[in-house]
Amino acid sequence: NLSDANLIGADLRDANLRGVDLSGANLIGANLRRADLRDADLIVADLRDANLRGADLSGADLREADLSGADCREADLSGADFCEADLRRANLIGAENIIIISGHRCIWYVFKWPDGVRIKAGCHWFTDPKARKYWVGGTRHCMICRATLDAITKLAKVRGWVIG
Numbered sequence: 001n002l003s004d005a006n007l008i009g010a011d012l013r014d015a016n017l018r019g020v021d022l023s024g025a026n027l028i029g030a031n032l033r034r035a036d037l038r039d040a041d042l043i044v045a046d047l048r049d050a051n052l053r054g055a056d057l058s059g060a061d062l063r064e065a066d067l068s069g070a071d072c073r074e075a076d077l078s079g080a081d082f083c084e085a086d087l088r089r090a091n092l093i094g095a096e097n098i099i100i101i102s103g104h105r106c107i108w109y110v111f112k113w114p115d116g117v118r119i120k121a122g123c124h125w126f127t128d129p130k131a132r133k134y135w136v137g138g139t140r141h142c143m144i145c146r147a148t149l150d151a152i153t154k155l156a157k158v159r160g161w162v163i164g
Contacts, residue, residue, distance in 0.1 A: 003041075013051075058097075078112045083125035099155050104144040110152050116164015117156055121145075128153065128163050 004024040013033040023043040031051045039059040049069040057072075059079040066086045078097035087109060092098055097112035106122040119126045126134065128149065135145040156163055 079114060080111060081118075081125075082109065082111065082120050084123065085120070087120070099152065099159075101148060101151065103148045104141065108148060108152070110156065112156075112159075112161050113164070114162075116162050117152070119149075119152065121148075 001021045002025055003021045004026075005022070006026045007030050008026055009029045009031075010027070011031045012035055013031045015032070015035045017032075017040055018036045019039045019041075020037075021041045022045050023041045025042070025045045027045055027047045027050050029049045030047070032047075032055050033051050034054040035052070035056070037052075037055055037057050037060050040057075040061070042060055042062045042065050045062070045065045047065055047067045047070050050067070050071070052067075052070055052072045052075050054074045055072070056076045057080045058076045061081050062085045063081050063083045064085060065082075067090045068086045069089045071091045072095050073091050074094045074096070075092075076096045077092075087107075092100060092109075099108075099110040101108040101110070103121065109120040111118045111120070117128055119128065119131050121131070124131070124134070131149055132146065135142040135149070153163055
């Protein structure tokens with residue numbers, strides 16, 4: 001249990017942290033390159049400017065985590081929960097199991113999950129069906145959001161993802 005641990009700048013590259021409780025941990029600037037963080041609890045963890053390049057974050061719980069400025073290139077993000085996580089300035093280029101779309105009013109992050117996709121758009125965290133129910137109105141904003149969802153569906157299908 002490493003919840004609330006102070007690990008600022010820690011060198012944890014290649015570490016096996018699978019399933020470890022790191023909730024609330026301070027990991028600012030930590031080197032977690034290629035770390036195994038599958039199913040880890042990172043709720044409210046501070047990962048600002050952390051090196052997560054090539055890390056396996058599949059199934060990790062990153063709700064309300066701060067990943068601003070984190071290097072997540074080539075990381076596996078499948079099944080990770082990013083509800084209310086801060087991804088501003090995070091480098092997600094080449095990360096696995098994510099689609100990023102610069103959309104109307106916000107950046108859309110689409111994550112591959114075993115049962116479909118999860119969509120992070122602003123403060124929203126949706127499945128595809130819930131997103132479509134949410135943006136049902138006739139306003140310009142709703143129409144743009146539904147068009148973005150259509151694009152997401154096409155991109156996900158091309159990648160062989162289940163929509164859900």
